[in-house]
Amino acid sequence: MIKNIKNICCIGAGYVGGPTMAVIAKNCPEIIVNVVDVNKERINLWNSQCLDDLPIYEPGLDQIIKECRNKNLFFSTNIEENIAIADMIFISVNTPTKTHGVGAGQASDLKWVELCARQVAKYSLGHTIVVEKSTLPVKTAEVIKKILDAAQIDTEDKELKFDVLSNPEFLSEGTAIKDLENPDRVLIGGDNQDAIFSLNKIYSKWVSKNKILHTNIWSSELAKLTSNAFLAQRICSINAISALCEATGADVREVSRAIGSDTRIGSKFLDSGPGFGGSCFKKDILNLVYLSNYFGLNEVANFWEGIVKLNNWHQHRISQLVVKKLFGTVTGKKILILGFAFKANTNDTRESAAINICNDLLEEGAILFIHDPKVEQKQIEKDLEKKESSEMSKKSSQDEKKTNGEWFKVKDIALASKGADAIVVLTEWEEYSKINWEELSKNMRKPSWVFDARSILPQSEIVKNNLNFWRIGDGTEY
Ligand code: NAD
Ligand code: UGA
Numbered sequence: 370m371i372k373n374i375k376n377i378c379c380i381g382a383g384y385v386g387g388p389t390m391a392v393i394a395k396n397c398p399e400i401i402v403n404v405v406d407v408n409k410e411r412i413n414l415w416n417s418q419c420l421d422d423l424p425i426y427e428p429g430l431d432q433i434i435k436e437c438r439n440k441n442l443f444f445s446t447n448i449e450e451n452i453a454i455a456d457m458i459f460i461s462v463n464t465p466t467k468t469h470g471v472g473a474g475q476a477s478d479l480k481w482v483e484l485c486a487r488q489v490a491k492y493s494l495g496h497t498i499v500v501e502k503s504t505l506p507v508k509t510a511e512v513i514k515k516i517l518d519a520a521q522i523d524t525e526d527k528e529l530k531f532d533v534l535s536n537p538e539f540l541s542e543g544t545a546i547k548d549l550e551n552p553d554r555v556l557i558g559g560d561n562q563d564a565i566f567s568l569n570k571i572y573s574k575w576v577s578k579n580k581i582l583h584t585n586i587w588s589s590e591l592a593k594l595t596s597n598a599f600l601a602q603r604i605c606s607i608n609a610i611s612a613l614c615e616a617t618g619a620d621v622r623e624v625s626r627a628i629g630s631d632t633r634i635g636s637k638f639l640d641s642g643p644g645f646g647g648s649c650f651k652k653d654i655l656n657l658v659y660l661s662n663y664f665g666l667n668e669v670a671n672f673w674e675g676i677v678k679l680n681n682w683h684q685h686r687i688s689q690l691v692v693k694k695l696f697g698t699v700t701g702k703k704i705l706i707l708g709f710a711f712k713a714n715t716n717d718t719r720e721s722a723a724i725n726i727c728n729d730l731l732e733e734g735a736i737l738f739i740h741d742p743k744v745e746q747k748q749i750e751k752d753l754e755k756k757e758s759s760e761m762s763k764k765s766s767q768d769e770k771k772t773n774g775e776w777f778k779v780k781d782i783a784l785a786s787k788g789a790d791a792i793v794v795l796t797e798w799e800e801y802s803k804i805n806w807e808e809l810s811k812n813m814r815k816p817s818w819v820f821d822a823r824s825i826l827p828q829s830e831i832v833k834n835n836l837n838f839w840r841i842g843d844g845t846e847y
Contacts, residue, residue: 371563372496374400374571378455380485382406382415382444384545384648384717385502385538386461387425391433392549394442396575403443403451415444426716426743429546452492457567459536460485460513461502466652475659477506477652486513489531490520496530498564502538504597504649506656507590510535510558532564535586537593542647543714555581558589594653594660598673601650603638605676608683611641611842621842622824641842643722643795643822644684646711651677651720684722687822687841688729694818694839695791700734701771703789703814707782708796708823709741709749716743722822723795724752731755731774738777738785742798746778786812797823810834 379390382404394402406412414424416438420431438444445451452458462481467473482503489499499517501510510533517531535558540548555572559565565583572581584592611621621641629636645651654673661670692699711721718724727737731753739749750757758775779785786792786809794801802825810817819831821840828847831838838847 370496372456372498372567374456374498374567376400376455377402377457377459378451379404379459379461379502380406380448380452380488381459381461381463381481381503382408382411382424383461383463384425384542385540386459387415387423388427388430388540388545388549389461389502389538390459391430391437391442392546392575393571394437395433397571398437398441400571401441401443402437403445403447403455405445405448405451407446407448409446412444412446426714427543427545428714433546448488449492452489453494455493455497457498457500457571458489458493459500459502460489461538464503464505464652465648466655472659475655475662477504477656479505479509479512482509483512483516486516490517493520493529493531494526495528496532498532498534498567500568501533501535501590504537504593504653505535505590506594506660507587509590510586532559532561533586534559534561534564534568535589536568537589539593539596542717543712550575552576552580556584556589556592557581558584558586558592560585594657597650597653598657598676600638601645601654601680602673602676604640604642604645605679605683607639607641607842608644609679612683612686614842614844616844618844620844624842641824642797643687643726643841644680646719646721646723648717648719651680681725684725685729687722687820688726688733690839691726691730691791691793691818691820692733694820694837698733699730699790701736702791703736703738704730705779705782705785705789705792706737706739707741707792707794707801708798709739709744709752710796710798713797713799716745716748718744718748718752721752721795726793726795727753727776731776734772734774736771736775736777738779738789740779740782740785741796742800749776749778783808783812789813789817791818791820793820794823794826797825801825802827806830806834806836810836 377400379386386404390402390404411424414422460482462485464477467476467478514533521529537556555576557565557568569581610624614621625639628634629639654677658670658674695702706727709723710718730737746757757777763777816837818837824840828838832847
């Protein structure tokens with residue numbers, strides 16, 4: 370029987386759950402959307418009066434929250450109650466790489482997904498469609514189904530019934546709202562036609578019919594992992610070529626343009642950078658590695674594992690290069706880091722290349738002044754596993770006797786550049802492309818370096834102002 374969806378519950382109010390449900394609520398005003406999470410602090414931030422305090426920064430998200438919150442979009446910790454009244458439940462919880470036990474370091478940790486399935490099994494009433502929104506290894510739907518089926522057997526409620534669908538999310542952070550409003554495709558995997566129809570009906574409110582793809586549930590789960598693996602592999606390929614460009618005098622931007630003009634290759638995702646970050650690329654490839662090994666496909670596993678290894682090498686290559694250019698030592702030297710988020714337009718730092726690069730430089734004894742327009746000081750502290758140094762220490766940051774690495778979060782780039790030996794751009798925030806290099810050059814200690822790992826700085830202006838310049842994948846000596 371086709372279910373008319375009046376009430377949705379999304380478990381997990383994170384980078385996927387929050388924006389995805391906001392866009393559903395906006396496009397389906399007749400549906401009540403409840404987003405629930407165990408993290409009370411996160412829910413409080415979703416409900417904060419000041420829209421600048423939302424837990425996730427995404428361009429355009431604040432406007433939708435303003436429009437829909439407390440009308441048909443609600444954020445709460447009332448998990449039990451909202452599961453019970455839901456016709457459709459999205460599971461949108463985190464699925465990080467396992468840190469211990471079987472598959473540690475590769476397989477996804479499904480404990481949160483399993484817990485969700487158990488909560489759904491316990492509190493659901495009547496017929497409920499359960500949608501996997503989290504990125505999951507192939508065959509996870511089977512685990513969810515088994516837990517839900519067991520509840521059906523145990524219950525006295527004759528109406529209790531579950532259908533499970535896979536509906537992976539393809540949004541990118543920083544452009545989440547745009548991606549959700551105008552997706553390349555929406556993928557729905559499953560075998561129950563009525564359940565598929567119900568989910569299809571929701572998306573068809575704003576997504577054209579030809580963009581909604583239907584597959585079997587395993588293809589849907591695998592397509593999500595494969596999509597991320599292909600994207601990551603592409604970035605890794607161009608980063609590998611960037612190193613070769615630097616060694617040979619070629620320019621990776623020119624190489625990208627030349628190969629990207631081939632319609633079979635295409636021009637997107639060919640920007641060389643400090644190495645891919647983000648919560649998913651590494652985790653999803655490692656998941657693919659685990660699955661391949663599990664099925665005895667060791668060569669397939671080795672192929673994909675190579676991408677993660679090369680990306681890691683590439684990140685460390687950048688920190689080593691900074692040290693080498695600064696006469697082989699950065700001990701006690703002041704380095705201004707521009708950008709800590711894993712990409713622009715997000716406050717997310719998960720797996721950001723900045724973490725490895727900053728840690729390497731701290732290890733070498735550098736004094737880092739870190740700027741990022743959206744990442745908070747306490748997040749950097751967590752990522753670097755090192756406390757920010759005191760104000761007192763900041764005043765003596767140019768002290769040659771300092772040998773232990775330390776870091777400070779800064780707001781004013783010009784002020785922070787005073788006495789700096791180097792500036793390293795790690796995130797492509799637009800404001801960094803508008804820096805006044807004449808002013809910064811006057812502030813810096815000579816000879817000083819500018820390292821542009823994102824290719825966003827005006828090379829001629831920097832060189833004109835007597836600064837040494839290095840840019841990713843650029844073999845020219847400036
Ligand atoms: P996240 O860590 O930002 O959010 C997950 C939320 O789930 C957390 O707030 C956590 O408290 C909550 N949670 C965990 N267990 C819970 C439970 N039992 N009950 C209630 N709440 C619970 O994660 P995310 O970035 O939103 O990613 C979620 C999933 O989506 C992952 O599988 C990820 O791979 C996938 N994904 C992420 C992105 C992205 O851009 N971040 C894009 C596509 C897919
Ligand atoms: C990625 C995918 O693009 C999404 O489709 C997917 O839904 C999501 O992962 C997920 O499953 O989590 P996201 O990680 O948010 O999205 O951001 P991307 O734009 O893919 O960037 C990932 C990393 O690659 C960033 O560090 C970015 O700076 C880097 N990148 C991207 C490059 O270095 N060069 C490029 O040309 C593109």
